[in-house]
Amino acid sequence: MVDISLAGPTVGFLALVDVLLHLNMDLRKHSVRRVQREIDTGVRVPGNALAAASIATLLSFGLVLMIVLDWVLVEIQILSTYSWDWLYSFTPLWVIGLVLLSTGIFLHMWSRYVRKEMAASWSMSEEHKIVTIGPYSKVRHPSYTSYLLSFIGLIMMIPSPLSLCLIIGIPGYYVIAKKEELHLIEHFGEEYRTYINNTGMFFPRFKSRRG
Numbered sequence: 001m002v003d004i005s006l007a008g009p010t011v012g013f014l015a016l017v018d019v020l021l022h023l024n025m026d027l028r029k030h031s032v033r034r035v036q037r038e039i040d041t042g043v044r045v046p047g048n049a050l051a052a053a054s055i056a057t058l059l060s061f062g063l064v065l066m067i068v069l070d071w072v073l074v075e076i077q078i079l080s081t082y083s084w085d086w087l088y089s090f091t092p093l094w095v096i097g098l099v100l101l102s103t104g105i106f107l108h109m110w111s112r113y114v115r116k117e118m119a120a121s122w123s124m125s126e127e128h129k130i131v132t133i134g135p136y137s138k139v140r141h142p143s144y145t146s147y148l149l150s151f152i153g154l155i156m157m158i159p160s161p162l163s164l165c166l167i168i169g170i171p172g173y174y175v176i177a178k179k180e181e182l183h184l185i186e187h188f189g190e191e192y193r194t195y196i197n198n199t200g201m202f203f204p205r206f207k208s209r210r211g
Contacts, residue, residue: 003090007098007157008071014105015064021109025116049175056169057147063154063163064101097156104149111135111142130188130195138204140181140195144173145202177201 114134135142151166184192199205 003094004067004071004074007067008075010098010102011064011105012068012071014102014109015068018105018109018112022112025112045176045179049172052168052172053147053176054172056151056166056172059162060147060150060154060166060169063158064105064150067157093156097153099153100149101153101157104146104153106146107135107142107149108146111146128187130184130192132195137199139200139202141173141177141202144177147173148202 111134114136115131135145139145148170151169155163155166157163181192181196185196
């Protein structure tokens with residue numbers, strides 16, 4: 001099938017690079033970590049929002065793995081036909097879904113590479129800075145944007161009750177992002193307020209020009 005033959009290697013390659021990049025960045029972070037005081041940001045995300053985001057994210061990982069695994073098993077001739085043929089349909093909607101999913105994975109690795117160890121979390125070092133380069137020059141939460149794009153892409157590629165469960169992750173990540181921003185404002189003050197005014201939350205903000 002042309003659809004899974006295209007999606008398998010495309011998604012598989014991007015996902016593998018993303019995983020390797022994250023592993024490399026995490027290992028580098030721990031190997032060069034300096035002794036420094038961490039500040040408790042006081043971020044307390046509601047449990048239901050955190051659970052929704054976590055479930056949707058893990059489910060998206062599983063669906064991506066399913067696509068790649070199905071393609072690999074046929075390519076190495078362990079399976080003679082695709083196990084989940086009923087999930088795939090080469091339509092314009094499917095193609096858009098593949099583009100969104102691929103874009104989401106790429107954005108995820110790009111934002112991780114750019115921000116390095118600088119990430120809003122439950123604790124931040126005294127040397128923490130606001131990242132405003134790369135995707136962060138346009139949106140404040142590109143990592144979360146990557147998940148939203150991937151969720152929508154997977155729903156388009158694999159329309160099923162299971163993939164529809166990914167929708168719960170959208171409000172979950174919104175609540176998490178809003179909580180993080182409140183504490184980033186407390187931490188950076190006017191600097192972060194200015195950053196908010198110049199960038200979109202999940203998607204670029206297009207400002208109209210007046211003559």
